[in-house]
Amino acid sequence: MHCMAKKNILDYNSEELNELLKAHGYPSYRSKQVFKWVQRGVDSFEEMTNVPKDLRAFIDMHYHSGMPKKVRIRESKLDATKKYLFELSDGAVIETVLLVYSYGNTVCISSQVGCRMGCRFCASAQGGLVRDLSPGEMLGQVVAVQRDIGERISNIVIMGSGEPLDNYRNLITFLHLVNSKEGLNIGLRHVTVSTCGLVREIEKLAEEGLPVTLSVSLHAGDDETRKNLMPVARKYKIKEVIAACKKYAEKTGRRITFEYSLIDGVNDSDRDAGKVAELLAGVPCHVNLIPLNPIAEYGYSQSNRDRIMRFKGIVEKHGIPVTVRRELGRDLNGACGQLRASYISEKRPKQ
Numbered sequence: 081m082h083c084m085a086k087k088n089i090l091d092y093n094s095e096e097l098n099e100l101l102k103a104h105g106y107p108s109y110r111s112k113q114v115f116k117w118v119q120r121g122v123d124s125f126e127e128m129t130n131v132p133k134d135l136r137a138f139i140d141m142h143y144h145s146g147m148p149k150k151v152r153i154r155e156s157k158l159d160a161t162k163k164y165l166f167e168l169s170d171g172a173v174i175e176t177v178l179l180v181y182s183y184g185n186t187v188c189i190s191s192q193v194g195c196r197m198g199c200r201f202c203a204s205a206q207g208g209l210v211r212d213l214s215p216g217e218m219l220g221q222v223v224a225v226q227r228d229i230g231e232r233i234s235n236i237v238i239m240g241s242g243e244p245l246d247n248y249r250n251l252i253t254f255l256h257l258v259n260s261k262e263g264l265n266i267g268l269r270h271v272t273v274s275t276c277g278l279v280r281e282i283e284k285l286a287e288e289g290l291p292v293t294l295s296v297s298l299h300a301g302d303d304e305t306r307k308n309l310m311p312v313a314r315k316y317k318i319k320e321v322i323a324a325c326k327k328y329a330e331k332t333g334r335r336i337t338f339e340y341s342l343i344d345g346v347n348d349s350d351r352d353a354g355k356v357a358e359l360l361a362g363v364p365c366h367v368n369l370i371p372l373n374p375i376a377e378y379g380y381s382q383s384n385r386d387r388i389m390r391f392k393g394i395v396e397k398h399g400i401p402v403t404v405r406r407e408l409g410r411d412l413n414g415a416c417g418q419l420r421a422s423y424i425s426e427k428r429p430k431q
């Protein structure tokens with residue numbers, strides 16, 4: 081006898097699950113029951129009390145529930161932000177964050193273990209890409225947080241570790257899963273896909289007919305500055321990125337969000353602000369200024385408050401709406417990816 085790894089049951093949509101169970105003689109109302117349970121999140125299939133024992137045993141033999149293991153949770157003392165360090169079935173660890181806004185509970189999920197985009201200010205880039213997450217592994221983060229807090233999650237941002245458009249097929253499958261009526265039923269207008277600006281994939285996404293919000297990391301007003309911060313800028317010129325965004329907005333009718341981390345003395349001058357305003361003229365968009373979360377190793381620091389407000393004013397003068405991101409969970413030990421990074425370095429054997 082050989083032992084095959086169990087499959088993640090959250091990777092299947094309701095039709096696929098129905099097919100699987102039908103092939104083993106189970107009627108479709110049974111698969112509906114199972115689907116409902118697993119989408120709500122179960123630690124063990126034994127919890128599915130209205131499902132017959134033999135079916136529970138069958139499922140348990142072939143599948144796991146897709147709920148990641150909580151290895152560490154950090155709760156903010158300043159607000160309701162919660163950071164989770166989750167362990168996946170192969171032992172990989174990822175970060176997921178709960179953010180509580182007036183309009184609802186938002187979960188920020190990871191789309192890959194690590195990332196190969198190498199952005200200079202990002203902790204997730206440090207170890208490179210380990211692997212893609214499956215659709216069910218992305219979903220599992222939402223399901224697990226929802227179960228943990230016992231309240232509905234209404235918004236998702238795919239802004240944790242990984243470049244979601246670098247894991248394109250799985251991302252699309254995930255979007256269909258969270259949008260599923262029998263599942264979490266989260267409207268795609270409440271889902272934000274964050275990208276460092278992969279032009280080909282932005283164009284592809286525009287054709288999918290999925291009204292997700294696209295959030296693009298800009299971080300500079302010209303190619304030279306951007307190349308120093310984001311290696312992806314060597315592949316795509318800033319103008320190509322903006323053109324793809326324009327197309328995306330036209331096709332989907334959705335405004336683009338441009339993310340801009342203000343780094344002291346690097347990209348925060350009046351001239352930079354002017355360039356940004358010029359680039360974005362005519363694009364239905366909104367700019368989100370982010371006071372940089374300093375990562376000590378890179379020697380970057382946060383622009384001061386006056387600089388941020390000046391930058392904001394210049395861009396706004398050109399008719400582009402600008403917000404300064406509220407820093408939730410400010411006490412939770414810095415930037416995204418740092419909880420994972422510190423956990424991994426703790427586990428590494430000391431020299």
Ligand code: SF4
Nearest residue numbers: 195197199202205242
């Ligand atoms: S900022 Fe995003 S795209 Fe860039 S390295 Fe980090 S996770 Fe990857």
